[in-house]
Amino acid sequence: MIGNGFSGAADFLSFVSLLSLPESEAIALLNSKLYEKKYRKGELILETGQICKRIYFVDSGLVKTFFYTDTREFIMRFFSESSMFTVLDSFVLQQPSAYSVEALEDTTVTCLNHNDLELLCSRYHSIETFYRKLLSLAAVNMMDRIGSTLEEKAVIAYRKFLKEQGPLLQRISLADLASYLGITQVSLSRIRAMK
Known part of the structure; x- marks a missing residue:
């Protein structure tokens, strides 16, 4: 049986199978290591300064990855259903997250x-x-995000967001959308008013 008693495990394993073709023994061990967590709206899944110790697969809901400067919040990514995420540098290096x-x-996430991932990789x-x-996919996505932020004007970035994640x-x-685009809410209002 694929799945660990909850639907998210089966979806997690299906996602793994899109990137690799694990043997049944590997799937069984991976399945035994998966578990479900639930978070309420507004709850922090990871706080700045904590070490990210998990990879997450979004079964239902929506999360954002962000950081603060002295003056404002910057949103790096949104992750919705069927997305896998982690705070990459913190997870890989096992160091406090920025x-x-x-x-x-x-x-709800799996x-x-x-x-456990390190153990599975070694076996x-x-x-x-x-x-x-x-x-590799995470690195490419982050490079695209950084490139878009640096190169695109706010109008182009907004239109791209509408097309890709409308x-x-x-x-x-x-407020979260403006933060993600790297602009103020006033600028976003002007952009949205343009036809």
Whole structure:
């Protein structure tokens, strides 16, 4: 049976199978290490300064990864259903995170601990392949995000957000959207008023 007694485990394992083809023994051990956590809207999944010890798969809900400067909040990414996420540098290096992760809605995630993933990688090449591909995808996504922030004007960034993640517009606050785009709410209001 695929799944660990909750639906998220089966979805997590399906996601793994998209990036690698683990043998049944690896799937069984991975499945035994998965567990479910629930977070309420507004609850922090990870606080700045904590070490990120898990990879998360969003079963339901929505989360944001962000950090603060002296004057404002910057949102790095949003993760909704069927997304896998972690705070990459903190997770890989097992060092305190410069970022926080917050549930923007009541959220259910399937989790895998860092130590369990390391054990699985040491035993199964297929799991190591999954992890390598996951890290590669995360790095590419982050490079794209940084490039977009540095290169695109706010109007282009807003249109790109609408095209790629438009359905999230009804689920996030305008303040969070402005923060994600790296602009003020006043600027966002002007952009939204343009036709």
